[in-house]
Amino acid sequence: WRAALDLHDNGRITFGEFTQALNRLALGGNVQKVWRQIDVQDNGYIELVDLDPDVGMVLQEFREKCVAHYGNMLLAWMQGLDRN
Numbered sequence: 001w002r003a004a005l006d007l008h009d010n011g012r013i014t015f016g017e018f019t020q021a022l023n024r025l026a027l028g029g030n031v032q033k034v035w036r037q038i039d040v041q042d043n044g045y046i047e048l049v050d051l052d053p054d055v056g057m058v059l060q061e062f063r064e065k066c067v068a069h070y071g072n073m074l075l076a077w078m079q080g081l082d083r084n
Contacts, residue, residue, distance in 0.1 A: 001048045012045040 005013050005021045013021070015035055022031055038046050049056025066076035 001051070006048075012047045014045050015039075018046065 038050050070076040
């Protein structure tokens, strides 16, 4: 997700970003049709949860717990995950 699609690491991609990613990956076809099938909420962006609901929900829950405990993800990394 982050390496190929969400290059800005903001948790979502727009149709333009989606199209650019498919071009980078040398994938073609009816891009608009695929987009409409993924963006079922028609909000103009997709998130990981739209592509893989199980993984998206696990990561979202992990992030929420880290932020609740540490305040933000940077502090969670520094104080809870990277102890070296």
